[in-house]
Amino acid sequence: MRSMSNADITIHRPDELSSSLRRAWHQAMDESPEYANPFLAPEFAIGIGRYRGGARVAVLREKGEPVGFLPYERNAFGVGRAIGLGLSDCQALVHRPGVGWDSQELLRACGLSVFEFDHLVEEQKPFGRHVTGTFASPVIDLEGGAAGSYAEWLRGAYPGLAKTTLKKERRVGRDVGEVRFVFDERDPLMLRRLMEWKSAQYRRTGRMDRFGKPWIVGLVDHLFQVRDEHFTGVLSVLYAGDRPVAAHFGPRSSTVFACWFTAYDPEFRYYSPGLIMHLRMAEAAGRHGVRLMDFGRGDKEYKDWLKTRELRVGEGFATRPHPVAAAHRMWRRPVRGLRNTVLAHPTLREPADQLLKTVGTLRTRVKADSNRAEPHAR
Incomplete structure (x- = not known):
């Protein structure tokens, strides 16, 4: 594998992808089963791009031929996140077999100081040192x-x-x-x-x-x-x-x-x-x-009942030296750590769930009372 230089990476808005680039992206999905997930398709990135102004796609090329695609979102401070973070259950730089890259060069080309992910495909080795935790993603083999x-x-x-x-x-x-x-x-x-x-x-x-x-x-x-x-x-x-x-x-x-x-x-x-x-x-x-039904990460009883095996997905922050990256990690990492600790321990998770349900009940009751009172308020 050889890594990419900045000259090999171009940045596009999702809706600017030509039909030939979309075909090349589809080809990369077809050639590697780990990238066959629909959340890794250009159509998902294009959909996100309709509603999120910071959506972008980095296109990696070898000898002028497009061989890799990283969809992401970028804010005004250069903080990046996987496309649809919080909604997407699978994230990756989709590439053809044998293509390599350097995470620092990639972030620099994208204008990012940090790239946050929470469902990263396990095979993404160049991001490996930036993974802070891995989690089970239950699947059904069909x-x-x-x-x-x-x-x-x-x-x-x-x-x-x-x-x-x-x-x-x-x-x-x-x-x-x-x-x-x-x-x-x-x-x-x-x-x-x-x-x-x-x-x-x-x-x-x-x-x-x-x-x-x-x-x-x-x-x-x-x-x-x-x-x-x-x-x-x-x-x-x-x-x-x-x-x-x-x-x-x-x-x-x-x-x-x-x-x-x-x-x-x-x-x-x-x-x-x-x-x-x-x-x-x-x-x-x-x-x-x-051939595969993917539930995404998260502990649910029905997933344990139905799964035939588990994939592993990673979360973390790929960073390059920059004050914004350091500040972002200091802010986000403790929040994630606390959430993961609660989710990993039933003795903590069950009381937290009960508290959320109590809050939900009170919120629903207040809203219902407000709706009943509204005509009289007029």
Whole structure:
């Protein structure tokens, strides 16, 4: 491997990428399975670029030929972050096999003093010394479209879950209506319903409401319309009769399906709609040619139930000597360390979750009281 010099790296806005550059990017994804994740596709970077003015792409070239692509966001102080940090579950410099680079030269060419990441692909060796921690990212390995019914697939793939899950599906079918699953639902009203459910869930659990941010709503609406071999926005919906019970939106490439936003109608929580949704998605994704279903990092019970193995992703800060880089690390690293400590220890995580839920309940109650009082205030 030879490293790049500044003359080999050019910087572009995502929407300025020519069709030939996008094809070269797709080719790099196809040649290395670790870069097949849809969050690493140019379509995701272009989507982010529609709503984030600092979005950029560094293009690495060898003998004039584009061989590597780093999507990132940059602020006015030269602080960089992986594209879509906080939303993306996979980050990397996507490159063709055998291409090497030097992290310091790369940051200098990008005009960055620091580059922050939290789901970095493990194979990114030039960033290795900047990784401050690695974490499990559970995945499901999927085989090609299985013969037989969903129930037969479920009994073969998850014998320990099959009996209880199928029993709950039959029960909701009797209580509400026949269970029906649509893997690729094109009704935008169902996407809006998913966002409403997810916003309510964020508020109940005391988390930041991502769909309270107009740019994230706009991004998801945009990605829902993208239909490409390397990136397709897939909305999946579980129905009971004509009533939607649970929904999921996430991107897929030709071989990888990324789990992203899942939510359900709380009225049906006793039927385990979230678990049913993920099992239905896994079976359907396999039939549609997906070979890997990626949950992203994070400790959730259902991920432990469903995973077949784990990938490793890294978080950290790639830096070069600069006062801004030192200040950024001093500010961000303790916050990350505290968060990771809490998440890694159930004795700390469970009380923290309970506190957030209590805050969410109070916040929801105050908002409801405010809405009831508002007409009288006028």
